[in-house]
Structures are given as structure tokens and as C-alpha cells.
Amino acid sequence: MPAIVIVGAQWGDEGKGKVTDYLAREADTVVRYQGGNNAGHTIVVGGSTYRFHLIPSGMLHRDKTCVLGNGVVIDPEELLAELDALAAQKVDTSRLIVSSQAHYILPTHQVLDRQAEARKGAAKIGTTGRGIGPAYQDKVNRCGIRLSDPAHPERLRQKLAAHLEEHRADLAGCDWTLDRLLAHLTAAHGRLRPYIGDASMVVNDVLDRGGRVLFEGAQGTLLDIDHGTYPFVTSSSPTAGGACLGAGIGPTRIDRVVGVAKAYATRVGSGPFPTELATDPVGAKLRERGKEFGTTTGRPRRCGWLDLVALRYAVRVNGITQLAITKLDVLDEFESLQVATAYKVNGTLTREFPTAIEDLEVAEPVYETLPGWRASCSAAKTWSDLPAEATAYVARLEDYLRVPVALLSIGAERSATFSRLALWEPL
Ligand code: IMP
Numbered sequence: 001m002p003a004i005v006i007v008g009a010q011w012g013d014e015g016k017g018k019v020t021d022y023l024a025r026e027a028d029t030v031v032r033y034q035g036g037n038n039a040g041h042t043i044v045v046g047g048s049t050y051r052f053h054l055i056p057s058g059m060l061h062r063d064k065t066c067v068l069g070n071g072v073v074i075d076p077e078e079l080l081a082e083l084d085a086l087a088a089q090k091v092d093t094s095r096l097i098v099s100s101q102a103h104y105i106l107p108t109h110q111v112l113d114r115q116a117e118a119r120k121g122a123a124k125i126g127t128t129g130r131g132i133g134p135a136y137q138d139k140v141n142r143c144g145i146r147l148s149d150p151a152h153p154e155r156l157r158q159k160l161a162a163h164l165e166e167h168r169a170d171l172a173g174c175d176w177t178l179d180r181l182l183a184h185l186t187a188a189h190g191r192l193r194p195y196i197g198d199a200s201m202v203v204n205d206v207l208d209r210g211g212r213v214l215f216e217g218a219q220g221t222l223l224d225i226d227h228g229t230y231p232f233v234t235s236s237s238p239t240a241g242g243a244c245l246g247a248g249i250g251p252t253r254i255d256r257v258v259g260v261a262k263a264y265a266t267r268v269g270s271g272p273f274p275t276e277l278a279t280d281p282v283g284a285k286l287r288e289r290g291k292e293f294g295t296t297t298g299r300p301r302r303c304g305w306l307d308l309v310a311l312r313y314a315v316r317v318n319g320i321t322q323l324a325i326t327k328l329d330v331l332d333e334f335e336s337l338q339v340a341t342a343y344k345v346n347g348t349l350t351r352e353f354p355t356a357i358e359d360l361e362v363a364e365p366v367y368e369t370l371p372g373w374r375a376s377c378s379a380a381k382t383w384s385d386l387p388a389e390a391t392a393y394v395a396r397l398e399d400y401l402r403v404p405v406a407l408l409s410i411g412a413e414r415s416a417t418f419s420r421l422a423l424w425e426p427l
Helices: 016-024 076-088 107-123 132-140 153-166 178-195 199-208 241-247 281-290 308-318 357-362 388-401
Strands: 003-008 029-032 041-045 048-052 065-068 096-099 213-216 256-262 265-267 302-304 322-326 336-345 348-350 364-371 405-409 417-419
Touching: 003 016, 003 308, 016 041, 016 213, 016 256, 016 322, 016 405, 016 417, 029 199, 048 076, 065 199, 076 178, 096 178, 096 199, 107 132, 107 178, 153 178, 199 213, 199 241, 256 308, 281 302, 308 336, 308 388, 322 388, 336 388, 364 388, 388 405
Parallel strands: 003 213, 003 256, 029 065, 029 213, 065 096, 256 322, 322 405
Antiparallel strands: 041 048, 265 302, 336 348, 336 364, 405 417
């Protein structure tokens, strides 16, 4: 089974980094295919904590090649800071390859991000402020700066001048002059040059040789620019199809799509969230038990019950073949649990996730109540060690979604993930 795509099946923060880290043990190459340093995950190994925003967490495995594909947007300072932090923790980073076709996030993109949010006022998206949207906007508008550009200094100067001209009105008063931008990129590029290459060629070569490649999506399905809760979405394609575009592989290369979902639901930033428990104490309990604060911005995450309607939609738009369920232990102390199995939208009952934001905003979840287990999952080493109600909870999910749960995670440590199916093997 040479290629597995890992996708977030909710609104991001599902624990994809942990699942990637687990599956990376048996992979040759780990590839990130979209997003930028709006993402973030923390991996705990043997008591040491590693924080990632851009670099695939596969870097922690000594023998893996890690790739940032063409679909990623790169803040050079952030990438260098992450490389330095990993080097300080004695992690060898020489196995990183960054696509020459990826785009740079410029400091001016961050200025534009903040301005766009301020202009929207109460209707703001609640972005991470990292300049993600404006960088992708320039890419699509065909005036972005690619990682290959600084190798041609005169052309780079022209492109940066065009960028400043394009955004002249919005950047008036900002102190990023052409010379300063040029110096900023040139200095960063000098250090990043050894990592820059033809990432698509590297990935396809590994696949041609029968190697195993793990494609790691950032954010989640419901933040996808096309399939998410538009306009409250990110500006890239976290769904499985994004792996082809953002890594330069064909769809025929993908063998398996693993959807990662928390055992409950969270969302950061604005936008509809039907099962949110904004004022209910259960929401606060989930936040506290699940330590639901953003890795990138520190913002408290909105919390709610598991939404099977949304998950079923994620199964459809990604072609999810297996699920990984994370943070089951967060549900340890509840008498009973609720899962949304349908919505009522303007009086009509539906099991389909509405594609129009106006319908989603008024969707009322219809809940099924399941027994809690009021016991600790954390000591479990295998599926059969779990409390019976916990296995019943997971079985209900499988039954509703018609997708098997292959991985289960019950704690922060690497050892707290166990597998029910060997995902790299033919099933
Ligand atoms: P942007 O990606 O910074 O433009 O933010 C757009 C939306 O996506 C906001 O609601 C963010 O909170 C959300 N978002 C972006 N990255 C992540 C992530 O890694 N986890 C969860 N939410 C995210």
C-alpha cells in the first residue's frame, strides 16, 4: 500500500499530527500538501515536546524524507525558526525538501490579512493572521512569489515591485519598502536554498520505486475553500483531492484516505458549528479536559458534541476509507454522550450536511444519546481493554458512517495510539 492521505474530517485540530507521526514509522516519505503556518501540532515523544507549524512531523523519524509540496505557502522566517528549533532539539533536518513551486508568504501578506479582517468587522473570518489568504490570493492572481524566484534577483525585484504596486492602496503607510522586502527574502532564501527542489519529482520517484508515502493534510474538510463552510474557511484545499494538486501526483497514486476526527467536535474562528455547546457547561468541560486552545494562536476553541452529519459529509467529499478517532479519553467523565445524527433545517429533517451557509446557520442538531463510561480509557493498550461503553461509542460511529475505525488515540504520548487495522498492508 504505497500512498496514504491523512485528512482532517472536521474543522481542523483533529490530531492529524499524532496520526501522521504514528503512520510515519512505516513510511519512507511524509508530504505536506497545503496550508502554511496557520496549522500547528504538538508531538510528545518520551517526555520531550516538539511543536510543528510547517514541517511535517515525520521529521522526528530519523530515516524519513519530509516534503513541503507546491501547494504549501511558506513564511520563510517561520520555516527557518522551526528548522533552528528542531536542530536545537538534535533533530536532523537535512532530509527536508521544499518545492521550488511553493509560494512565499511575505510580511506584507500578514499586513493585508489583518487589514481584511479589520475591514470585515463583526463578519470577520477569525483568521490566524499569518497572511495565508493574501498569499494564496496573489498565487491565484498570478502575482505571487515562488521559492524559485530569489534565484533570479532582477526578476525578483520586478515581481516584488509589482506586488507592492498591486496592493499600493492597502499597503500605504506600511514600512515594507521594495528594498526591505528584497533584503528580507534574499537573506532567508540564502539559508533555505539547500532544501529547495523539485518536490513532485522526489515524491513520484519514491512511489515509482514502491516506497511508502504519507500525505499529511492540514486544517480540515470543513475549512476547505470549496467543500468547507464558505466563506468561513481557509484559502486552500485540505481535502484529499488537494494532495494531488499540492504535491504534484496523479489521483491514481492514492490507495487509501484516512479521515481523522476527534471523539467530539471543535472549531476555532468564526462560522457555523451546529453542535456547539457555547453556553452549556459541557462545552467548557470538553475544552478543559481536551486542553482545547489553539497551538498557533492560543485562542480557546469552541467545543461541542460529535457531529455525525458533518462527518458523513467528510467521508463523501474525501472518499475516506478508514477513520482515526482521537482524544476518546476526553469523554471519560460523562454520564451520557450525545451525537448528532440529523439536522432540522427550517423544519425539514435531513441527514445531509447543507452546502449553503444560510441553511447551516439555522441547522438544529437532532441528537442520539449514548451511555458514557465514567472510567479511564488511558490505561488501555488494545481495543479490548477499553470500557464496553467506549467500544460501543466507536461502533456506533462506524455503523453510522459505514467506515471502519483503524486507529484510536487515548492520550498525548506517542504510545497512546493503537491500531485495529494495519493501514500499510492490503486489507
Ligand atoms: P486562515 O487559514 O488563517 O486564513 O484562517 C481561516 C480560518 O481557518 C479561521 O477560522 C481559522 O481559525 C481556521 N484555521 C486555519 N488553520 C487552522 C488550523 O490549523 N486549525 C484550526 N483552524 C484553523
